[in-house]
Amino acid sequence: MNKLKLNYTSLSFIPILVCIPLGYQLINNINFGGFKLFQEFLISAFNPKIDNEIIIIVIKRLNETISIGFFSWLVSIIFGAIFGIISSNIFYKIFNIPNFFYHIVRFFLTIIRSIHEVVWGILLMQIYGINFSIGIIAICIPYIAVNSKVFAEQLETIDYKSFESINQINAPKFSSLLTLIWNPIINTFKNFGLYRLECSIRSTVILGLFGIGGIGTSIFLSFQTLNFRELWTYLWSLAILIILSGLIFKKIKFNTTNKILSIFFISVFFITILFSFSYFLYFIFNTNFENFNSVSSLFKSSSDLGLFDFLKLISETIILSLLSTGIAISLPPLVIGIFNNNTSKIFIKIFAFLLRLIPTPVILLTLLTFNNPSVSLAALTLGLHNAGITSKLLFTNLDSQDKRNYIAMKSLGISKKTSWLLGLFSQQAKSYLAYCAYRSDIIIRETAIVGVIGSVGLGWQLQESLSSFAWQEVTLVLIAYSSIAIVGELINGKIKNSLT
């Protein structure tokens, strides 16, 4: 037998080994009494509640979700572009600003980005209470930072020589800046804008589960009351929303040569900026800081959290990230490779769609019906959800790949599975791993969501500390959480570089 060679293909499968400790812990934690509930949950999928009353609620709730999602998208993409500009090299070159500020701005955005919108949401809700705009703000804060990174990356593609030539024309600095950044910015809007709208709608749903409103809140409430039929009504309507918007987004093509449309977009751009600023001012002068006592409490409140507990939480969070990443990497190629026929493919695709559709907290709550909370359970949840996403990418890439090798190998009498592995997947493995490295950045951030619900890691501690107003602990947890995310991003960046 051949020895196992360490190449990209085998590296895509090895992480599945995480299932050994994970399975062990899960089996030990099984609570057989809960299976009935789980069964009920599954059956209700085919029998959602449909009547006039619930349809009206669904429409109202979806409306809320879309509004929050849309406005946070609008604000975050516009300010993302602005922050993208001021975190790109070209800006500092044109205005002759010392590079020191460039690094400061980048660092600041990296920190903001490292904290998941759910964490921002929980924080803000604790301080300001629940309202419509808190949802928007919670999404906007990390989204502006994430979007700015994408814009900045596009702006770094500006040819230095075209900068020099515009510079040599000696145009006013703002004219030079605008002329140089125009196309990268417009292209980013075009290629990336609608995708981010979808993301912000998904984030709104998740924040809804934590009480911000919209369909997410209904989903959470129906789960709390074990109203599974209602729950599935909400989930299916969410599915319809996502599928429909996907179809609509595919049809939308921006035509920048249309002058009226351009002017419309420009006006929306400026109105959004104006409105955001005035709201920001209003927010500062009119907010009741009752819940927040005072900033000084941040330094006064003592922490019950010992160093040991703290380290334990950190390692729990890291383990959680590793286990989930392992599942997200290896499960899709394994399942797709083993069940390599057309019928299975359809089932896998549907299952993956459901995993993407159902918000992670709901997956976790469902699994919690028959399993006690543990790191493994949280990891399984996060892993499965992200496997839904990585498998979509893998399917897309495999479908568009040249299949000649695969067919040739099969006709040579090599087994179907081996041909798939060596003829198809092996050519994808490298880019697939690179995407997974990127995905694992997101997984690290998402550990907060499952942490809060699944009582593990820093996410859970954050919730605990917040509800007891232990601001010092909150700060500590945030610092730890953000450091893990930043270090993770650095490591993943190195991995990505070596893969591309």
Next chain:
Amino acid sequence: MNNTVLELENISYKYKDDLILNKINLKINSGEKIALLGKSGSGKTTLISVINGTIKPTQGEVKLFNESFEELDRKQKSKITTIWQDLRLIEDLSAEQNVNCGLLAENNFYFAFKNLLNISSFKKAHKYMKLCRLHNSIYDKKIRKLSGGQKQRVAIARSLIQESNILLADEPFNNLDPKLITTIKNLLLENADKNKTKKSPKTALVALHRLDLLNDFDKVIGIRDGKIFFNIKRNNLKKIHLEKIY
């Protein structure tokens, strides 16, 4: 009328350990048309980049109208226009938008904005593009879709529209058909305007390596390994000069 517009004082440029420009001294008087000769790699492009301020010399000073280049304001600096060897157009903008970029210096931000939105006036741009024999079917085409010769002429039109007094051109006749070369050369050197009295006649420094294009130039400068080997009237150019630099 020996009024110096451009002066290079002891210019050296070092890149890593290579001395790319070596103690260059040069005076260019108003209205002079100068051809810069030298084989490829001799330092022509680097010299032009130093003159227009894109590259800072390691040593020495560039003076424009007797003032140090670095101390000039934006308006004064814009008296120089450059045609780059590698063109340096903005690939994603249309030909006419690129030509209009030449007008950015004399206009405000709003003009730049309108240019990008395609709602500014392209009248002047079209005038210069027409002079460069660009067909109106390519006016609104993206640069990346044009042929080499078309791109070259867009870059030339962008430079002409600036109506600057001093022209630096780095092998501007590349990619052009022989017939076009004469037209473009006349445009660049303003031969057509020769008889008209203009306040400040155009000064031109044109890097070349085709000897058959030397007529119409007043002076020839020969450069090799970053050093000026000769700087003479064109009529005095002898074979022996060329042997030095080639």
